[in-house]
Amino acid sequence: MTGTAIEAAALSRTFGRRRKAALDACDFRLPAGSVCAVVGPNGAGKSTLLSLAAGLIRPTDGTLTVLGQAPAAVRERLAYVAQDKPLHPQLTVADTLRFGRELNPGRWDAKVAERIVDEGELEPDARIRTLSGGQRTRVALALALGKRPELLLLDEPMADLDPLARHQLMATLMADAAEHGTTVVMSSHVVAELDGSCDHLLLLGAGRVRLAGPLDDLLAAHRLVTGRADASLDSHTVIESRTTGRQLTALIRPEGPLDSGWQATAPTLEELVLAHLRAPQAPVLRLDDVREAAV
């Protein structure tokens, strides 16, 4: 078994006086070296989870361990890019990179940071406030990668990029992560942007873990089946089913061999996620071998 990048035990975080729960008793484990997608609808708790992991806020209850320690103790080893890509608007691109260098003494890799900025053909003298959303994202990523993190936390990283820039930046990011063995945890509600790049999935819904585990295992645990509307799927866990005329299509977790009447295919990541999002009552599936707290 590989090491653990992030481990949560009964992790909860509430906000405001009404104590609305953004995360509610979450248990999961993200292995080190993986590229993990944190997926869920808006308000599922993705941003809260990443803020907690970055040591920006504290859990209300439960524990969160990052790289084997409390998040606040490993600031130097992790990088975080917030959803709105905060940067000082009055600084130039060059000054923003120097900002990273000055605040990460002994860790800063100027080559990596400059390469990412250069690929976007950004003027070093351009002020951040004059940049487009995509250019800001690029600078924010340069700041994050420049500090050579062991764990990279990205909150909706590609949301404001055009498809070409998204593809290009994702490739840069993945190449860099693969080269240095960086663990990447990336939240998104655009499932398409994660397909093909992530190998671990954490699906959140209403502050709770819905699915967690290696992507391949999760996909293998489900089947997209098509058959006659009157056929029975009783022996299996049905996540979602739809009837069109006399035909029934369903995403199921097979609990044994399927009847021969069913046509089964492996679902895509998108089909898996969408089915679970449409069926909030579907049972939780965790394949991330969380070590249960043995008290």
Next chain:
Amino acid sequence: MTAVTTIETSTVATSSRGPRGLLWTMLRVHRSALWFWVLLVAFGAGALLWAHGPAADAAWAEFRRMGCDSGQPVLGCDYIGTAYDRYDTFSTLGAGVLGLAPFLAAAWAGGALIGRELENGTAQLAWTQSVTPARWLAAKLAVPAALLATGTLTLTLLHRMMWSTDGQLRLAMGSRDWYEGTTFEANGTLATAYALLGLAVGVLAGLLQRRALPALGTAVVGLALLATSIGTLRPYLWPVETLTAKDGYPEYIGMVLGDGALTSTGARVSDPMCIDNAKCLAKHDIVGFYRDYHPSSHFWPLQLVETGIVLAVTGLAVLIAFRLVKRRTGAAV
């Protein structure tokens, strides 16, 4: 896939000289505020130096030209001349910068230094760039505090210089006393202490509100309330001295706190307003009058006690700010 991440710390040859790390960050991010402060201090210093030099000389020349130094009563000397007016304006401007500094510091600290950074996430950006929130807050307090103190102390020294040499002029014109609000603060340690209080209150307001505009408002209102309440206490921070006299009131000097009549038992009563009516005085058993006041020798005791209180409140605000940041972000181990 192995999980071991190799940390290649390819430290870049940092060639440029000058400030480093958080200090560089502070000076660069808040460069316009820094320039504004430098210009404001330069403006205040210029006004005070001008008042001290050319303006004071012109006021004296005018004074003599009108024959007011002849010892004879001259009607025109009851009015303040234009040259003295100008001298007064310049010294007011110089002292005004000192009076304004705490509120500017509070507004800026609440709005720009802390509130805006928490609102738009640049504070969080720093916290994920290998800077603990506590170190971040320490830099946010220390760098502006040093610059504020340097500026206010410079202006205070200039104001004292002007004040000590222009005493005759003020006496001749009968304007400005040592205990008047702005003058009292500008002549001692209080201007600096209040500026630091403004910074601390602003920082705390920023941390509490987490948004620029509400933090700015809270900071200014909070500082106004604190400064007003401490200012109200000012006359009571050192024991007063009392003057008594048998016939009529004693001389009116210094910072007067109260006066009234004395009975034969020595009890203090309110003045029955007998004026010179002996019968009336006898009826009320009035044998004298008293007046409580602070002589100008109480300047430093009053100044230092109040400075101590202001700095204690500042320290408290700073302490709360650090605890707040640590509690919110998970205490740095």
